[in-house]
Amino acid sequence: SAVISQKPSRDICQRGTSLTIQCQVDSQVTMMFWYRQQPGQSLTLIATANQGSEATYESGFVIDKFPISRPNLTFSTLTVSNMSPEDSSIYLCSVVLAAGADTQYFGPGTRLTVL
Amino acid sequence: KQEVTQIPAALSVPEGENLVLNCSFTDSAIYNLQWFRQDPGKGLTSLLLIQSSQREQTSGRLNASLDKSSGRSTLYIAASQPGDSATYLCAVKGQAGTALIFGKGTTLSVSS
Numbered sequence: 001s002a003v004i005s006q007k008p009s010r011d012i013c014q015r016g017t018s019l020t021i022q023c024q025v026d027s028q029v030t031m032m033f034w035y036r037q038q039p040g041q042s043l044t045l046i047a048t049a050n051q052g053s054e055a056t057y058e059s060g061f062v063i064d065k066f067p068i069s070r071p072n073l074t075f076s077t078l079t080v081s082n083m084s085p086e087d088s089s090i091y092l093c094s095v096v097l098a099a100g101a102d103t104q105y106f107g108p109g110t111r112l113t114v115l
Numbered sequence: 116k117q118e119v120t121q122i123p124a125a126l127s128v129p130e131g132e133n134l135v136l137n138c139s140f141t142d143s144a145i146y147n148l149q150w151f152r153q154d155p156g157k158g159l160t161s162l163l164l165i166q167s168s169q170r171e172q173t174s175g176r177l178n179a180s181l182d183k184s185s186g187r188s189t190l191y192i193a194a195s196q197p198g199d200s201a202t203y204l205c206a207v208k209g210q211a212g213t214a215l216i217f218g219k220g221t222t223l224s225v226s227s
Contacts (some may be wrong), residue, residue, distance in 0.1 A: 102164055102166065102211075106159040
C-alpha cells in the first residue's frame, strides 16, 4: 500500500480567492487522480494528473478552474481557482502504485469551505 | 458513459444482523470493481477488490460478489456490529490505467 498525505486537511476561504492542495505519496506511483466529493454526494473524478505533461480533465472540469501539476512521481497539486460557494467540497487525491497494480488508494482529503 | 448505482441509499439494522448492499453498473465491460468504506470526515478505506475474471472475494465478515454479465455486485456483511456503521461505496474501473467511477454509496447504521 501507499501512505498518502494531503495539505491542508481543511480550509475556509473567501469567494474569489484560490487554494492549492498538495498531495504527497511515500513512494513512486504510476497514476495520480484528483476527485471531488460535494456535500452528500459521491466522488466525481476531476482529472488524471500526468507526470511531465498537462492533466487529462473529465467532462465538466477545465484547466483554468482546476489547474493541476505533477512535477514527479510522488507529488501533485490541485488548485481551485476563483472560488465560489459551489466549490465547497472534499477534494481527494488518489493513486495507483504500479502499472498492472489494480488497487486504487486514497488520501485523507481536503475539506474546503468557501464563504 | 459508465454509471454506478447503489441501493439502498441508507440502511439501519440492529447489531448481529446479516445484510446485503447492492451495486449495479451500466457498462459490463469493466476491469475491476472495488468496495470502499468511508467514515464521517475521513478518507476512503479499501475493503475488497474483485477482478473482472473473479466471482467473489472475502475478507473476514465481508464477502463481495460480482456478476459482470448482469452488471451487478453485492457486498455481504455478516453479523453486523456498531463499528460497521459507515458509508459503503462501490466503484468500477473500465480499463487498466483509468480511474474508478463511483456510486453514491449506502450509509449503514448498526445499532447496539
